[in-house]
Amino acid sequence: MQVIKLKGKAVGAAVEILKKGGLIVYPTETLYGIGADATNSQAIKKLTEYKNRPFGKPYSIAVTDRKMAEDYVELNETASNLYKEFLPGPLTVISKGKHKVSTGVESEDGTLGIRIPDYKLVIEIVKKFGKPITSTSANASYKKRPYKISDILENISAKQKKLVDLIIDAGTLPHNEPSTVIDTTLDNPVTLRQGKIKLTDKNEVLTRSEENTENLAKEIWQKYEMHIGKRAIIFALQGKMGTGKTIFTKGLARAMGISELVTSPTFALENEYETGKKKLFHFDAWRLDKSTELRALGFENLIKNRSVVSIEWAERVADIIREFDDEAIIIWIKLEFGKKENERKISWGVTQ
Amino acid sequence: MKILAIDTSCDETAAAVTEGTNITSNVIWSQASAHAKFGGVMPSLAQRMHEERIDWVIDRALGKDYKNLNGIDAIAVTVGPGLSIALGVGIDRAKKQAIKHNIKIIAINHLEGHVLSPLANNKKVSDIVFPALGLVISGGNTLFIKIKKIGSYQILAQTTDDALGEALDKGARMMGLGYPGGAVLERMARLGNSKKYKLPIPIVGQEARRMFTYSGLKTAMYRLVESEKPLTKRKIYDLAACFQDVAFSHLTRTIKYILRNDFAVKPGTLLVGGGVAANVEVRKRLRKLGKEFGIKVLFPYSKKITGDNAAMIGVAASFKYECQEFAKTESVDRKPNAKITD
Numbered sequence: 074m075q076v077i078k079l080k081g082k083a084v085g086a087a088v089e090i091l092k093k094g095g096l097i098v099y100p101t102e103t104l105y106g107i108g109a110d111a112t113n114s115q116a117i118k119k120l121t122e123y124k125n126r127p128f129g130k131p132y133s134i135a136v137t138d139r140k141m142a143e144d145y146v147e148l149n150e151t152a153s154n155l156y157k158e159f160l161p162g163p164l165t166v167i168s169k170g171k172h173k174v175s176t177g178v179e180s181e182d183g184t185l186g187i188r189i190p191d192y193k194l195v196i197e198i199v200k201k202f203g204k205p206i207t208s209t210s211a212n213a214s215y216k217k218r219p220y221k222i223s224d225i226l227e228n229i230s231a232k233q234k235k236l237v238d239l240i241i242d243a244g245t246l247p248h249n250e251p252s253t254v255i256d257t258t259l260d261n262p263v264t265l266r267q268g269k270i271k272l273t274d275k276n277e278v279l280t281r282s283e284e285n286t287e288n289l290a291k292e293i294w295q296k297y298e299m300h301i302g303k304r305a306i307i308f309a310l311q312g313k314m315g316t317g318k319t320i321f322t323k324g325l326a327r328a329m330g331i332s333e334l335v336t337s338p339t340f341a342l343e344n345e346y347e348t349g350k351k352k353l354f355h356f357d358a359w360r361l362d363k364s365t366e367l368r369a370l371g372f373e374n375l376i377k378n379r380s381v382v383s384i385e386w387a388e389r390v391a392d393i394i395r396e397f398d399d400e401a402i403i404i405w406i407k408l409e410f411g412k413k414e415n416e417r418k419i420s421w422g423v424t425q
Numbered sequence: 426m427k428i429l430a431i432d433t434s435c436d437e438t439a440a441a442v443t444e445g446t447n448i449t450s451n452v453i454w455s456q457a458s459a460h461a462k463f464g465g466v467m468p469s470l471a472q473r474m475h476e477e478r479i480d481w482v483i484d485r486a487l488g489k490d491y492k493n494l495n496g497i498d499a500i501a502v503t504v505g506p507g508l509s510i511a512l513g514v515g516i517d518r519a520k521k522q523a524i525k526h527n528i529k530i531i532a533i534n535h536l537e538g539h540v541l542s543p544l545a546n547n548k549k550v551s552d553i554v555f556p557a558l559g560l561v562i563s564g565g566n567t568l569f570i571k572i573k574k575i576g577s578y579q580i581l582a583q584t585t586d587d588a589l590g591e592a593l594d595k596g597a598r599m600m601g602l603g604y605p606g607g608a609v610l611e612r613m614a615r616l617g618n619s620k621k622y623k624l625p626i627p628i629v630g631q632e633a634r635r636m637f638t639y640s641g642l643k644t645a646m647y648r649l650v651e652s653e654k655p656l657t658k659r660k661i662y663d664l665a666a667c668f669q670d671v672a673f674s675h676l677t678r679t680i681k682y683i684l685r686n687d688f689a690v691k692p693g694t695l696l697v698g699g700g701v702a703a704n705v706e707v708r709k710r711l712r713k714l715g716k717e718f719g720i721k722v723l724f725p726y727s728k729k730i731t732g733d734n735a736a737m738i739g740v741a742a743s744f745k746y747e748c749q750e751f752a753k754t755e756s757v758d759r760k761p762n763a764k765i766t767d
Binding site for chain 1: 435474506507508509510563564565583584585586587588590591595598599604640643644646647648761762
């Protein structure tokens with residue numbers, strides 16, 4: 074692994090590595106990304122090993138412009154409009170793929186996410202390389218968002234370090250959100266990840282699997298984790314039975330670094346999970362008759378101690394939760410069934 | 426050797442006196458006589474506070490024979506898993522009494538109590554050969570373990586989301602049968618046709634994952650119930666039968682997979698505890714499973730030992746007493762997240 078500063082030679086060095094099927098860590102206008110030749114199956118295998126994620130989870134790719142994008146995907150009208158309006162910029166647009174990338178890059182349904190970064194270095198690398206590179210964040214799954222090189226290196230194993238061939242260090246990047254991800258292959262375009270660019274004025278995402286829901290919890294956690302220890306953080310989960318409140322909390326726990334098995338707290342009313350310095354209190358208000366019972370469970374102390382709390386069936390105790398508007402950051406999360414069996418519409422708002 | 430046992434791990438306030446694995450008394454607050462004593466049902470907030478009723482429950486368990494802990498050799502108390510503030514009440518009482526009467530405390534894991542509950546009043550405890558198997562099916566847990574010997578456990582499979590009892594209770598609630606409605610659901614299921622509707626068996630064909638999961642079934646049931654509304658009595662019977670059938674099929678499929686693949690020599694005994702162990706249908710299926718594998722399946726002798734109770738805590742403590750495994754009174758503390766393997 075070699076670390077070089079961001080300057081003129083970086084482009085040439087990166088292209089050399091990409092040609093050999095290697096992995097490069099590079100800065101973008103959002104986070105540090107990790108790039109591999111999207112048409113080289115060995116390189117993609119290596120990337121999947123680095124990211125430590127199951128095979129089959131797709132990668133989006135970075136291209137230079139719309140023309141290059143059209144070599145790899147079919148753009149419909151919605152996609153076209155998004156390209157015109159927002160690209161280059163922090164937006165990933167998912168379209169129907171043309172199957173010209175390596176297996177594992179497109180989704181199982183054959184869709185592919187395209188990103189045109191608003192960042193000169195990446196455009197120059199891709200242009201010189203002549204092929205698209207993967208555009209995924211440089212952290213391993215469920216690890217800290219990488220805004221500086223140490224964010225990456227401190228959270229990966231020696232084995233993972235060995236897999237990275239080159240790091241282009243541009244210092245600490247401004248703390249921007251990861252790109253918004255929009256799927257244009259459906260009748261109505263849906264947001265799969267909410268970044269700076271918003272299609273509507275509310276935060277709403279469609280998840281298509283339990284893993285997606287866990288992942289969304291991680292994304293939301295990463296937006297607010299900087300407040301940990303300074304203020305209490307409450308995830309107030311609302312939604313019918315079976316919409317994924319416990320699944321969401323599983324993702325939250327995982328993002329916090331908790332490895333214990335998170336299960337439904339319906340019976341126990343409250344479960345506690347711990348990892349080193351961090352602790353997650355997982356409540357379930359379903360069996361509570363009156364909202365004041367939440368106080369009897371020691372809720373106030375948890376807020377005073379600036380804890381991280383997740384509450385299922387929060388609508389049943391909303392009045393008590395709202396009393397802590399000043400002391401805590403409260404993230405209200407609404408989970409609803411989508412049209413298809415595994416789909417969930419998840420929206421959220423924050424009082425802070 | 427006589428033990429006063431206390432369990433306040435969640436909803437029930439419970440105390441018991443046991444001698445070895447034999448039960449002398451077994452008092453659980455929610456029993457009718459206790460309600461009568463206090464003039465009806467308490468509001469739920471107070472119900473969970475335990476504080477107001479723990480002394481009455483302990484006194485009642487001690488009765489005249491062991492008044493003021495006279496003749497009691499040790500106090501057993503549940504330290505976890507459970508609700509932290511609830512556990513605290515039982516632990517606090519146990520400590521005070523232990524200091525006052527200068528007797529020792531035995532700290533017990535609630536799950537170990539459930540696993541060993543079939544040994545209560547069982548005359549053939551010494552015939553059991555280890556390793557054996559244990560299964561806890563309750564409102565808070567679904568846990569299949571290998572009992573290497575009493576006190577030493579290995580988890581073979583556990584729920585990754587909802588417990589079996591919780592799933593049954595929630596299924597009942599969806600059909601408007603109240604909460605907790607697992608027992609009502611069982612009665613309805615007896616009158617229904619389990620083949621009437623098609624619900625997916627959780628992780629069917631993927632039993633190699635060695636886990637229990639009920640959240641997907643819960644969601645499927647929710648959608649089914651919604652689509653069948655308005656519900657008639659007939660529909661409720663059939664829905665209950667289908668739901669229970671699928672929930673139990675998943676349980677036995679996973680257990681069978683593990684028995685087939687992870688044991689060259691099958692253990693001779695399976696101990697089944699927890700509230701769902703009172704369900705006649707699940708007993709039938711587990712006995713059948715036992716027959717298939719040549720395993721003797723033991724259940725608690727009475728319904729009062731299946732749900733949360735203190736008698737099972739006393740039974741578990743009797744083995745620790747034999748090995749002189751006492752806790753330091755001052756350092757006994759709640760372990761809301763305790764595992765049976767701790």
